[in-house]
Amino acid sequence: MTRAVLPILAGLACLTASAAQAQAQAYDCLIETFCENIDTCEPGPNVLLPLVRLADGGYRLDGVGQPISGDAPGNFGAPVIHFLDATQNRLSFMVTMDQTGGLVVSGQRINETGAAEVMSAKGHCEAAE
Amino acid sequence: MMRMILPGLALLVTAAGAALADGVDIIEEPGEARMTCQYTVECLDEEECTFAQFGHDLDLPKTLPGEATMALGTGEAKGTARVANGVFVVTATDQFGSYMLTRMMDGQARLSVHFAEPLTVVNYHGSCEFTE
Numbered sequence: 708m709t710r711a712v713l714p715i716l717a718g719l720a721c722l723t724a725s726a727a728q729a730q731a732q733a734y735d736c737l738i739e740t741f742c743e744n745i746d747t748c749e750p751g752p753n754v755l756l757p758l759v760r761l762a763d764g765g766y767r768l769d770g771v772g773q774p775i776s777g778d779a780p781g782n783f784g785a786p787v788i789h790f791l792d793a794t795q796n797r798l799s800f801m802v803t804m805d806q807t808g809g810l811v812v813s814g815q816r817i818n819e820t821g822a823a824e825v826m827s828a829k830g831h832c833e834a835a836e
Numbered sequence: 837m838m839r840m841i842l843p844g845l846a847l848l849v850t851a852a853g854a855a856l857a858d859g860v861d862i863i864e865e866p867g868e869a870r871m872t873c874q875y876t877v878e879c880l881d882e883e884e885c886t887f888a889q890f891g892h893d894l895d896l897p898k899t900l901p902g903e904a905t906m907a908l909g910t911g912e913a914k915g916t917a918r919v920a921n922g923v924f925v926v927t928a929t930d931q932f933g934s935y936m937l938t939r940m941m942d943g944q945a946r947l948s949v950h951f952a953e954p955l956t957v958v959n960y961h962g963s964c965e966f967t968e
Contacts, residue, residue: 740882742879742882742959744961745877745879745885745961747884748881748882797921797922798921799920799921799925799927799936799938801927801934801935801936801948801950803934803950803952803955803957805952805953805955809955810955811950811955811956811957813936813948813950813957813959815925815936815938815946815948816921816923816938817921817922817923817938817940821940822944823938823940823944823945823946823961824946825938825946825948825959825961827879827948827957827959829881829882829955829957
């Protein structure tokens with residue numbers, strides 16, 4: 708199922724909150740379901756995504772490129788984060804976390820054969836200790 | 837909720853001739869360009885994907901990266917158009933949700949939509965063409 712994303716998620720999970728900043732809040736986000744293209748969704752790979760709220764109010768998903776926009780104030784009160792992944796995985800990410808810690812992640816890319824791929828995952832985040 | 841809202845989004849079609857060199861990185865014609873997107877498959881959360889008839893227009897900047905506006909049936913979603921990883925990517929938000937669109941050189945497109953209340957993700961499969 709997770710031909711493209713499992714390795715990516717696993718790689719992300721291995722990354723630490725390397726740039727912990729003053730007053731930054733780190734979240735551990737557990738992926739519970741995962742969907743790829745038009746295939747049937749499957750239970751999540753149970754990896755943790757390290758999501759960090761930065762001191763300036765922006766967000767960072769560790770190991771995934773640079774955030775191209777931080778949270779979106781007034782947009783249902785939930786942080787909405789867009790990332791463009793500059794790594795070899797060549798994914799563009801969009802992340803939304805609601806006020807209860809619910810998380811949705813979408814990833815889009817052109818794969819090695821030139822086909823457009825889209826993936827999505829849902830899960831929950833908790834403040835990391 | 838999504839199935840009620842999104843099919844109601846505008847299906848607007850315009851015509852004319854704008855072009856992107858290499859499909860993604862330079863808009864050759866001066867002035868803004870417009871792209872029309874049509875989607876035929878909708879995947880809502882963990883449900884099985886279904887047939888969809890949904891489309892929208894997209895106003896693009898003179899140069900990339902730049903401001904982009906998605907013309908949806910519920911209003912405009914404003915954001916940024918850019919080239920990322922060699923493909924054309926638009927990210928945008930409005931009061932209802934957030935949007936991420938990827939378009940390949942051959943026109944294939946994927947649109948992801950996030951809503952927060954309730955927390956929902958929808959992926960659309962279709963194509964986008966430059967129309968002016």
